[in-house]
Amino acid sequence: MTASGGGGGGTNDGAATNGGDRWDQLLTSYNVKQLLDSVDAFLFDCDGVIWRGDVLIDGVSETLDFLRSLGKKLVFVTNNSTKSRKQYSQKFHSLGIIVSEDEIFSSSFAAAMYLKVNNFSEEKKVYVIGGEGILDELKLAGYTGLGGPDDGKKTVELKPNCLFDHDKNVGAVVVGLDPNINYYKLQYGTLCIRENPGCLFIATNRDSVGHMTNLQEWPGAGCMVAAICGSTEKEPIVVGKPSTFMMNFLLQKFNISTSRMCMVGDRLDTDILFGQNAGCTTLLVLSGVTNASALEDPSRKIRPDYYTNKVSDLKRLFLNDSQQV
Amino acid sequence: MTASGGGGGGTNDGAATNGGDRWDQLLTSYNVKQLLDSVDAFLFDCDGVIWRGDVLIDGVSETLDFLRSLGKKLVFVTNNSTKSRKQYSQKFHSLGIIVSEDEIFSSSFAAAMYLKVNNFSEEKKVYVIGGEGILDELKLAGYTGLGGPDDGKKTVELKPNCLFDHDKNVGAVVVGLDPNINYYKLQYGTLCIRENPGCLFIATNRDSVGHMTNLQEWPGAGCMVAAICGSTEKEPIVVGKPSTFMMNFLLQKFNISTSRMCMVGDRLDTDILFGQNAGCTTLLVLSGVTNASALEDPSRKIRPDYYTNKVSDLKRLFLNDSQQV
Numbered sequence: 001m002t003a004s005g006g007g008g009g010g011t012n013d014g015a016a017t018n019g020g021d022r023w024d025q026l027l028t029s030y031n032v033k034q035l036l037d038s039v040d041a042f043l044f045d046c047d048g049v050i051w052r053g054d055v056l057i058d059g060v061s062e063t064l065d066f067l068r069s070l071g072k073k074l075v076f077v078t079n080n081s082t083k084s085r086k087q088y089s090q091k092f093h094s095l096g097i098i099v100s101e102d103e104i105f106s107s108s109f110a111a112a113m114y115l116k117v118n119n120f121s122e123e124k125k126v127y128v129i130g131g132e133g134i135l136d137e138l139k140l141a142g143y144t145g146l147g148g149p150d151d152g153k154k155t156v157e158l159k160p161n162c163l164f165d166h167d168k169n170v171g172a173v174v175v176g177l178d179p180n181i182n183y184y185k186l187q188y189g190t191l192c193i194r195e196n197p198g199c200l201f202i203a204t205n206r207d208s209v210g211h212m213t214n215l216q217e218w219p220g221a222g223c224m225v226a227a228i229c230g231s232t233e234k235e236p237i238v239v240g241k242p243s244t245f246m247m248n249f250l251l252q253k254f255n256i257s258t259s260r261m262c263m264v265g266d267r268l269d270t271d272i273l274f275g276q277n278a279g280c281t282t283l284l285v286l287s288g289v290t291n292a293s294a295l296e297d298p299s300r301k302i303r304p305d306y307y308t309n310k311v312s313d314l315k316r317l318f319l320n321d322s323q324q325v
Numbered sequence: 326m327t328a329s330g331g332g333g334g335g336t337n338d339g340a341a342t343n344g345g346d347r348w349d350q351l352l353t354s355y356n357v358k359q360l361l362d363s364v365d366a367f368l369f370d371c372d373g374v375i376w377r378g379d380v381l382i383d384g385v386s387e388t389l390d391f392l393r394s395l396g397k398k399l400v401f402v403t404n405n406s407t408k409s410r411k412q413y414s415q416k417f418h419s420l421g422i423i424v425s426e427d428e429i430f431s432s433s434f435a436a437a438m439y440l441k442v443n444n445f446s447e448e449k450k451v452y453v454i455g456g457e458g459i460l461d462e463l464k465l466a467g468y469t470g471l472g473g474p475d476d477g478k479k480t481v482e483l484k485p486n487c488l489f490d491h492d493k494n495v496g497a498v499v500v501g502l503d504p505n506i507n508y509y510k511l512q513y514g515t516l517c518i519r520e521n522p523g524c525l526f527i528a529t530n531r532d533s534v535g536h537m538t539n540l541q542e543w544p545g546a547g548c549m550v551a552a553i554c555g556s557t558e559k560e561p562i563v564v565g566k567p568s569t570f571m572m573n574f575l576l577q578k579f580n581i582s583t584s585r586m587c588m589v590g591d592r593l594d595t596d597i598l599f600g601q602n603a604g605c606t607t608l609l610v611l612s613g614v615t616n617a618s619a620l621e622d623p624s625r626k627i628r629p630d631y632y633t634n635k636v637s638d639l640k641r642l643f644l645n646d647s648q649q650v
Contacts, residue, residue, distance in 0.1 A: 054485050158504060158537045160379050179483060181511070183504045186544045190534070208558050209515070212483045219511045219556035226555025231544035233533050 024295065027283065027308035032317040035306060039281060040260040041073035043250070045241075046088075047080055048266035048288015049311060053214040056095045057287050059312025064097060066315040073254055074103060077263070079205035079240040079270055081108040081176030081221065082131030084140070105250055107204035107221075107240030108133035111174045112141035113249060114202060114239045125169050127192050129185045129224055130176030130204065138174075146170065147188060152180030156187060166191040175228050175236065176204035177221040179212070190231040201228065205240030207270055211288055241265075242273035264311065266290055268302040281305050285313075349620065352608065352633035357642040360631060364606060365585040366398035368575070370566075371413075372405055373536045373591035373613015374636060380539035381420045382612050384637025389422060391640040398579055399428060402588070404530035404565040404595055406433040406501030406546065407456030409465070430575055432529035432546075432565030433458035436499045437466035438574060439527060439564045450494050452517050454510045454549055455501030455529065463499075471495065472513060477505030481512060491516040500553050500561065501529035502546040504537070515556040526553065530565030532595055536613055566590075567598035589636060591615055593627040606630050610638075 025031060044050060050060050064074060076088070076099060083091065085104040092099040111134055115126070120143070128134045128147040138145040146167060156164065170192040178185070193201050207220035225236055239245045247258065258279040265271020266288025275282035284304035286292055294300065295307065308314075350356060369375060375385050389399060401413070401424060408416065410429040417424040436459055440451070445468070453459045453473040460470040471492060481489065495517040503510070518526050532545035550561055564570045572583065583604040590596020591613025600607035609629035611617055619625065620632065633639075 053483065156504065158378065158543070160539050162538060163540050164538075164543075179481065179508045181506065181508055183506055183544070186506070186548055190544050190548075191541075194534075206555070208556050209519075213487060213489075214485050215488050216516075218483070218489075219508070219515050219552070223511055223515075223552045223556040227544070227548045227552035229555075230531070230551025231533050231548035 023303040023305055025306050027306045027313055027317060029317045029320045031306065032314060035262065035281065035283070036070065036072075036314070036318060038260070039072065039262040041075060041254060041256045041262070042067055043075045043077050043261055043263045043275070043280065044311070045263075045265035045267070045271045045288075046076055046078040048211045049264060049271075049285055050076070051095065051214075052211040052288070054091075054095075055214040056097075057310055057312075059310065059315070061095075061097055063312045063315040066318075073256065074099070075105065075250060075254070076103055077105045077241065077246060077250070077274070079107045079207050079221070080210065081106060081111065081134050081204035081240070083108065083133040084136035085109050086136070087133055102253065105246045106133065106137075107176065107246075108137045110239035110246045110249075111176070111202055111204050112137040112143065114237065114245060115143060115172060115200075116141050120172060120200075123169075124171030125167055127167070127170045127173045127189055128176075129181065129189050129228070130174060130178045130221070134174055134176055134204065145174075147185060149180060151185050151188065152182065154182070154184040156184050164188075164191065166195070168196055170196055170199060172200035172202055173228070174202045174204065175221065175225045177207075177210070177212075178224050179218075181224055181227070186227060186231060189228050193228070193232045193234060201232065201234050201236045203236035203238045203240070205270065206238060207267065207289075209289060217289065241270040242277055244274060244278045247274075247278045268294075268300070268304070272302050272304045275304075276302070283308065285310050287311070348628040348630055350631050352631045352638055352642060354642045354645045356631065357639060360587065360606065360608070361395065361397075361639070361643060363585070364397065364587040366400060366579060366581045366587070367392055368400045368402050368586055368588045368600070368605065369636070370588075370590035370592070370596045370613075371401055371403040374589060374596075374610055375401070376420065376539075377536040377613070378539040379416075379420075381422075382635055382637075384635065384640070386420075386422055388637045388640040391643075398581065399424070400430065400575060400579070401428055402430045402566065402571060402575070402599070404432045404532050404546070405535065406431060406436065406459050406529035406565070408433065408458040409461035410434050411461070412458055427578065430571045431458065431462075432501065432571075433462045435564035435571045435574075436501070436527055436529050437462040437468065439562065439570060440468060440497060440525075441466050445497060445525075448494075449496030450492055452492070452495045452498045452514055453501075454506065454514050454553070455499060455503045455546070459499055459501055459529065472510060474505060476510050476513065477507065479507070479509040481509050489513075489516065491520070493521055495521055495524060497525035497527055498553070499527045499529065500546065500550045502532075502535070502537075503549050504543075506549055506552070511552060511556060514553050518553070518557045518559060526557065526559050526561045528561035528563045528565070530595065531563055532592065532614075534614060542614065566595040567602055569599060569603045572599075572603045593619075593625070593629070597627050597629045600629075601627070608633065610635050612636070
């Protein structure tokens with residue numbers, strides 16, 4: 001029997017909160033085997049699942065190796081837009097995990113791909129409220145990005161007869177997590193969206209907070225996106241989770257039905273909803289934004305198929321079960 | 326006949342957009358007299374009505390003198406929280422208009438008064454995302470404010486094992502227009518609201534944009550307030566227009582029924598809605614955020630009783646009428 005509770009018997013003892021329902025099941029040494037048997041690819045969120053800030057969550061590396069040894073495909077689907085796929089691959093390597101760029105689907109990449117599949121003209125420019133990752137992905141897709149970290153130190157002076165000028169050729173504003181947010185960027189993005197005809201307003205994601213450092217949560221892209229909603233009175237096109245826009249690219253890459261995929265994440269309103277929207281099995285981990293008491297909230301509408309403390313439970317529970325057999 | 330159109334005859338030629346309805350009436354040399362006869366106090370918004378940025382709108386000074394000469398009370402109800410009532414009085418003086426502090430109802434004052442009437446303990450502190458005006462009004466009301474302009478130059482570093490600390494004794498976060506908005510302030514306000522039990526989230530107002538300079542609009546408090554909504558997933562208590570919270574103080578000061586008041590403003594969703602919520606006559610001026618084409622939008626729900634180009638039309642149309650008689 002494992003510390004996570006649940007039974008190893010023939011009945012579904014793991015369905016913790018709602019009797020016979022097939023959701024909100026605590027992952028146990030019994031049902032983990034069912035889960036692993038039913039899935040060919042695991043889609044992992046990163047912040048709060050693989051790492052917190054720059055610190056790897058305990059047991060992740062061994063668990064990813066274990067899943068690969070079972071022949072499972074691994075994919076990393078992150079709403080964090082501050083890095084490009086290349087930068088994410090480097091971050092994985094620095095933490096001792098080998099992940100190729102092709103296995104990473106970041107919302108920075110999704111923003112660039114959204115423009116691409118919608119035939120956004122390369123003659124137009126893209127203003128970025130967010131990190132280097134978005135600018136890098138835009139460049140790889142053939143687009144000219146403005147803003148980003150470069151505008152983080154710019155200031156404005158509200159003086160009479162001063163006119164804040166913006167590029168009339170900006171056809172899209174991409175907003176993601178931006179720790180260098182300032183009034184200059186807010187005015188620039190607002191002017192483009194309000195005054196450039198047809199200018200798109202694209203949000204990488206709307207996560208309210210995230211584990212930008214290992215010890216605590218910080219305002220996420222949802223903060224900056226909401227700020228631009230507030231000033232423009234417009235709603236964005238969201239390309240990150242829970243939007244399934246990224247799933248199209250993932251399906252192009254891997255020839256696996258979404259019903260044979262499991263989305264593993266720490267957020268109900270992005271990760272789990274994304275998995276459900278796409279038709280995947282879903283596994284909530286409690287190592288990030290969502291804590292155990294959130295599961296007890298009666299007003300909660302989004303319910304994962306399974307939940308557990310952390311990713312490494314997948315290996316631990318499976319091996320416990322094997323040892324028992 | 327005046328350049329603003331409309332008729333001087335006995336029929337209601339000025340009802341421009343909807344025939345016989347009593348709203349959306351273009352102010353004319355005919356109906357201006359009815360308006361002036363029916364009103365004992367004029368409530369003016371400031372940005373986009375009295376001035377744009379630091380530049381007085383043409384003819385305002387003479388028109389205020391004219392209204393005073395008719396015995397009308399004048400009150401200035403502004404959502405701009407960057408200044409205290411004292412600072413507003415000084416701004417009026419610097420523009421050649423004598424207005425006392427008692428005639429000014431700013432949302433900075435409203436925020437402090439909200440705490441006062443709700444018996445917010447003076448032992449607790451208030452974190453401010455916004456200008457000096459809020460801190461000044463809090464101090465006058467006996468409260469200790471933190472943040473504001475002082476935190477405008479603070480930066481954060483998202484380093485492993487660093488803990489961003491906040492004062493656990495903060496019992497309210499007040500958010501207003503903040504041209505020095507940064508990630509430090511966003512994290513501070515977010516932590517207080519999310520982690521300090523019972524911490525209030527107060528918005529001075531939610532104006533999307535405003536004439537922070539005379540030549541163009543800039544993101545308003547609605548931008549910063551939305552940012553904190555985005556990170557906290559909470560909705561604020563709004564004390565500025567269109568909330569009628571400030572009206573209670575105004576009624577205490579002036580013994581005039583709201584049906585004998587006229588609210589003059591440039592925003593439908595704050596000024597005109599405030600006037601309507603309070604039972605005042607409403608006059609929209611097109612010298613600020615709302616332009617003539619916005620009046621033609623069929624989805625528009627908020628309709629003023631009257632509209633005109635600018636405040637000075639009140640005097641010009643009245644005198645034209647008198648000259649014709």
